[in-house]
Amino acid sequence: MSGAALRCEGLTRHFGGLTAVGDVHLSLGVGELHAVIGPNGAGKSTLVNLLSGTLRPSAGRVMLEGADVTGWPAWRLAQAGIGRSFQRTNVLRDMSVFENVRLAAQARDFGMARWLRAAQREPAPIAAAHVALSRVGLRAEGIAGTLSHGELRLLEIAMALATRPRVLLLDEPLAGMGPEEGEHVAALLKELSRDHAVLLIEHDMDFVFAVADTLTVMVDGRVLEQGTPAQIRASAAVREAYLGHDV
């Protein structure tokens, strides 16, 4: 598994006496869509926050393209190639849709030598922003705060994409979306997973089983089972703990 884009070993995070994430092993490569599922409070979002550097792990290691990046701050991990979206829409609401994505693209290799260039005349971020917007199918016009809920979710993905990451961490990209929008996002994720390593957190089981190549089932901060959708469906432990009897 040395070819994995993102790998974590024994990843653990305590909040006081509570172990939100305990001893999680994960590995995903480019071309793979890996979904993390589990009931509320299973530690899925904490896992994303650990992998993206928003939280520091209490124990364990995170490896990006074979290099140890444990404990790196969020901005440095983003520079190194980890892009993320947030569970609760987190955009720059007063700015234009385009400026949101352009700023995301500008973050790439933003050394001091680039600080004083005129933002409207820097071709690379502008081009990258257009590419990201067209890839998710979002129009550049308008103020971010006036977008519909579904469009905001797409903007989240476009911003993560515009930083040109190798790894995409998507925290419930479908939350609050209608079925039609959901299909659009499913196709988009499939397409994105061809040239990215995608880690997806999602509640919608039908959606997850339809799009994911591999799955991790978490319960109480721990990994209950890992495998392909077929293996997860067949797992007695998962059935008992989580899926219930209707699967």
Added chain:
Amino acid sequence: MRIASRSGHLLLILAALAVASMPWWASAYHMQLGSVALVSAMFALSLQLLIGGAGLVSLGHAGFFGVGAYAVYLLPSGLSILLTLPAAALLAALAALPIGALSLRTRGFFFLMVTLAFGQMLFFLFHDTPLGGGKDGVFITRPAFELFGMVFEVPRRQRPQVLLWFNLGLLVAMYAALVALMRTSFGHALQGIRANEERMRALGYDTTRLKLAAFVLAGGLAGVAGHMWAMIEAFVNPELLSWHRSAEALLMVLLGGIGTLHGPLIGAAAYVGIGEVATLLTERQRLVEGLVFLLVVLLLPKGLAGLGLRRPAAPKRAEVPAE
């Protein structure tokens, strides 16, 4: 950061011309007052880079203003202003570097309190040690108007108008530089931080470094303002660094409107103008000032610059004669 519209800039140019023509119609006293307003505008403008630019509300900004002013006292006398002005900016920026690095570890209200504490530490450095010539302040020799080897002797009678023009030129340059700065990638990144710092970090921005750069630059610009203050008064005292003066600059920014670059110019002019009118009316000028500020904050949440959004042209014109 909102930048004035075309017609807004036309009004600013008209105001600048009105100030520039003061030697033909105003007294030496009013020219001196004009210089005070111009320097206050520089100071408020430098603070706006923090508040409107990066969303950082500091209560220690006068520390750097004071360091810039004291630079004139600390440097050997008789130097050219071409040397002392950059030196003042550099000293103030140097002071801002460690203070910013430490203060920026905190956010919001705590940032306000930590900058207040550092500002007061600078104040006491000049108040309680022999470094700055004592707590009562000292008279200074003004740096010479010496440009490229040519010394311009300024007779005493012409000094107010020369200083007025020089300050006007500096303020225009500072304003233009900040307008240009806000259009750079750095300026856009600062605006992103002001809007949503957490998101900017997740996108890959080292927000602490960006904010520190803004803090140091704002400190240097405050130093320029402080230097020019010392030029006007030929006197420096520790009060220049006190938190009252930081609060004053904050009031000017509030008065003019947060989030615009022309706001601090209007705010500073209004602040100095209101103070002057209040002194004419009553001995209790603070009372009048307080009432006016209260009304502005209650009725104009976007400051005087926000007036232009509804009724263009009205506010800026009214403010200019107050200088």
